[in-house]
Amino acid sequence: RMEVGKLHTGCEEFDELMGGGIETQSITEMYGEFGSGKTQIAHQLAVNTQLPKEMGGLDGSVIIIDTENTFRPERIEQMVAGLSQKFEQDFDPAEFLKNIHVARAYNSNHQILLVDAAMEMANKLKNTDKPVRLVIVDSLTAHFRAEYVGRGTLADRQQKLNKHLHDLQRFGDLNNASVIVTNQVMSKPDAFFGDPTRPIGGHILGHTATFRLYIRKSKGDKRIVKLVDSPCLPDGEAVACITTDGLCD
Ligand code: ADP
Ligand code: MG
Numbered sequence: 001r002m003e004v005g006k007l008h009t010g011c012e013e014f015d016e017l018m019g020g021g022i023e024t025q026s027i028t029e030m031y032g033e034f035g036s037g038k039t040q041i042a043h044q045l046a047v048n049t050q051l052p053k054e055m056g057g058l059d060g061s062v063i064i065i066d067t068e069n070t071f072r073p074e075r076i077e078q079m080v081a082g083l084s085q086k087f088e089q090d091f092d093p094a095e096f097l098k099n100i101h102v103a104r105a106y107n108s109n110h111q112i113l114l115v116d117a118a119m120e121m122a123n124k125l126k127n128t129d130k131p132v133r134l135v136i137v138d139s140l141t142a143h144f145r146a147e148y149v150g151r152g153t154l155a156d157r158q159q160k161l162n163k164h165l166h167d168l169q170r171f172g173d174l175n176n177a178s179v180i181v182t183n184q185v186m187s188k189p190d191a192f193f194g195d196p197t198r199p200i201g202g203h204i205l206g207h208t209a210t211f212r213l214y215i216r217k218s219k220g221d222k223r224i225v226k227l228v229d230s231p232c233l234p235d236g237e238a239v240a241c242i243t244t245d246g247l248c249d
Helices: 012-017 038-048 071-088 093-098 108-125 144-148 151-173 202-208
Strands: 028-033 061-065 100-104 130-140 178-186 212-215 224-230 236-243 246-248
Touching: 012 028, 012 224, 012 236, 028 038, 038 130, 038 178, 038 236, 038 246, 061 108, 071 093, 071 246, 100 108, 108 130, 108 144, 108 151, 108 178, 130 151, 130 224, 144 151, 151 178, 151 236
Parallel strands: 028 178, 028 212, 061 100, 061 130, 130 178
Antiparallel strands: 212 224, 224 236, 236 246
């Protein structure tokens, strides 16, 4: 087993909440309402992963499985500009974009298959100077939610999601990579899915995701990140800001 890496988020409180950063060889689930900032944080982590370890990165490249077409290259460029300011260095946005491999997933089966494609890509990059150190699935649950509607299909959905998460965990283990998945929850109790603070995927996701983060909007550009039910860290909250430059204290 390789030594677990810790990916810095750009927000010190957030890193501390996570025991020093987002761990490799683990799945970290971010759940929250639409607009809470899950995709923004994912973009920031896709940038930070590429930084050298001294700067809180993992010196690696990134794979994004984009299911809602929310990946924005321009946002990456803004965040790289933010890092250039922060570290007083001239980072090249094009270089960062080159190391983010984005695949659109058109349905849940396609999404599952893309983990195999990700594994192939990771094998190709394994002995380069930028091995894959982060895989993002944004959103993990949107396709599943849209496709599996009605009571009779719930067990099937959970089984598929469970397999998908198992594949992702394996990806993280074999590549010493972090795995980030997002999961949208409803603001109001949902007749079908119930408690809004219980994300869909329910307890199956709960057992598989090693770290679960509940993200919610606060005043202005502030976001509250709450660590929920961690097996190895105390529950707690951190305040992070989402600005044009990216995630910060
Ligand atoms: P989610 O994925 O949880 O639905 P997003 O990550 O897409 O939510 O968050 C969208 C929010 O992020 C916007 O409402 C805005 O507050 C913030 N945001 C997006 N782009 C920028 C930007 N360039 N500068 C500052 N804040 C931004
Ligand atoms: Mg999103």
